Amino acid sequence: MPTKKGSVKFFTFAGITVYVHWMWFLVAVLSFQSRTHAYSSLGWNALEYLSLFLIVLIHEFGHQLACRSVGGQTHDIVLWFLGGVAYVSPPQRPGAQLWSIAAGPLVNVALIPVFSLLVSVSSHLGWYDTNPDLYNLIHNVWWINVGLLIFNMMPVYPLDGGQILRSLLWFPFGRATSLLVATIIGFIGLAGLVLLAAFILFVYKDQQSAIWIGIMAVFIAVNCWSGLRHALALARIAKIPRREGFACPSCHTAPPLGELWRCGKCGHAFDTFLTQGTCPHCATQFNATQCLDCGTSSPFAAWIPQR
Numbered sequence: 001m002p003t004k005k006g007s008v009k010f011f012t013f014a015g016i017t018v019y020v021h022w023m024w025f026l027v028a029v030l031s032f033q034s035r036t037h038a039y040s041s042l043g044w045n046a047l048e049y050l051s052l053f054l055i056v057l058i059h060e061f062g063h064q065l066a067c068r069s070v071g072g073q074t075h076d077i078v079l080w081f082l083g084g085v086a087y088v089s090p091p092q093r094p095g096a097q098l099w100s101i102a103a104g105p106l107v108n109v110a111l112i113p114v115f116s117l118l119v120s121v122s123s124h125l126g127w128y129d130t131n132p133d134l135y136n137l138i139h140n141v142w143w144i145n146v147g148l149l150i151f152n153m154m155p156v157y158p159l160d161g162g163q164i165l166r167s168l169l170w171f172p173f174g175r176a177t178s179l180l181v182a183t184i185i186g187f188i189g190l191a192g193l194v195l196l197a198a199f200i201l202f203v204y205k206d207q208q209s210a211i212w213i214g215i216m217a218v219f220i221a222v223n224c225w226s227g228l229r230h231a232l233a234l235a236r237i238a239k240i241p242r243r244e245g246f247a248c249p250s251c252h253t254a255p256p257l258g259e260l261w262r263c264g265k266c267g268h269a270f271d272t273f274l275t276q277g278t279c280p281h282c283a284t285q286f287n288a289t290q291c292l293d294c295g296t297s298s299p300f301a302a303w304i305p306q307r
Contacts, residue, residue: 007078016064016074018057023081034208038140044133051141053079055111055148059104060086066103070096082219083148092251092294094170094178101163108149115142156189157182158223175293176234179227186224193217237292243273247304248291255303260292276300 007019032045039045056079063086064074072090079085090100118138122128127135153161166182173181194217201210240256247254259269263279263286270280277286277300288297 003078004076007080010079013061014065016061016077018077018079021078021080024079027081039133039136041133044137048137048140048144051137052144055108055141055145056084058111059107059148059152060084062103062107063088063100067096067100070099072096072100082216083152089296092175092253092296094167094175097170098164098167101160101167105149105152105160105164108145108152111145112142112149115145118142154189155185156220157186157227158220162186162189174238176231176238179234180231183224183227183231186220186227190217190220190224193220234293245305246273248294248296249298249302249304250296251291251294252304253291253293255289256292261290272300273303 004019006023007021010018010020012018028049031049032042035045035048036042038048057077060077060079064077067074067086067088067090070090070093072088075087075089077084077086086104088100090096115138119142122135122138127138152159153164155161155165157163157166162182162185165185166178169178169181193213197210197213197217200206200213237256237260240258240260242254243257244254255273257271259271261272262269263282263284265284266279266282268279268281272286272289277289278284279286287299289300289303290297
């Protein structure tokens with residue numbers, strides 16, 4: 001996943017900082033080279049790429065603002081060559097997760113009638129003959145928005161469609177099983193992408209498209225593997241007996257019993273609730289305790305007493 005490393009700070013809006021990774025500019029150059037004959041001048045290519053930039057940016061802000069609306073934490077947005085990534089931490093509840101993820105594609109859905117109206121107007125006014133560059137730009141932007149929507153809604157983890165599927169499965173099957181199923185489906189989709197890349201390469205001899213699909217396949221493979229390991233870890237944690245008297249302030253889950261927290265200073269494992277947040281080996285006091293279920297770190301005093 002892209003990070004702020006290798007990225008340029010673009011602007012900050014509503015407390016959300018947008019970064020543009022250097023790979024985004026690389027894709028811009030490649031896009032201009034491959035579409036030099038789409039318009040009469042490169043200025044129209046620049047407008048088309050700017051439209052792509054704005055659509056992706058609005059999509060990511062949809063994730064961020066939806067996460068805030070359910071009480072989650074929002075961080076940064078990073079735009080890179082595979083699109084954009086909104087770093088959000090919604091509450092560990094299926095409904096909150098679902099809304100935070102679905103809001104991004106819903107932005108693309110909302111843009112469809114807007115761009116469709118522009119397409120209709122351009123056709124009605126005969127811009128195909130009088131202003132072909134503007135006509136082609138409007139139609140191409142319509143397809144860009146629809147293409148991004150279709151791509152993002154593929155039920156392949158970690159795309160939005162795969163995460164929406166995971167959130168829906170969370171309701172009946174729980175957090176660990178839903179993630180496990182979503183990542184398995186993601187691996188199936190990964191196999192399909194690999195076959196598609198091979199088909200395009202050997203049948204159509206389109207090396208550039210095959211390379212892009214291959215890069216996407218690698219991205220999906222890395223995230224599916226990480227998701228699978230996380231799902232298996234959650235399943236193991238779920239089987240551990242729980243400590244009565246405390247609950248995570250974020251997900252309201254009781255912490256597991258045992259020496260499952262590791263001291264960041266001496267490296268020894270200990271039970272933070274048994275020692276009140278103090279490592280028994282080196283006496284280091286920790287002010288925050290991480291929930292092993294949702295990953296949120298909260299002050300020890302904030303853990304909700306359960307009676």
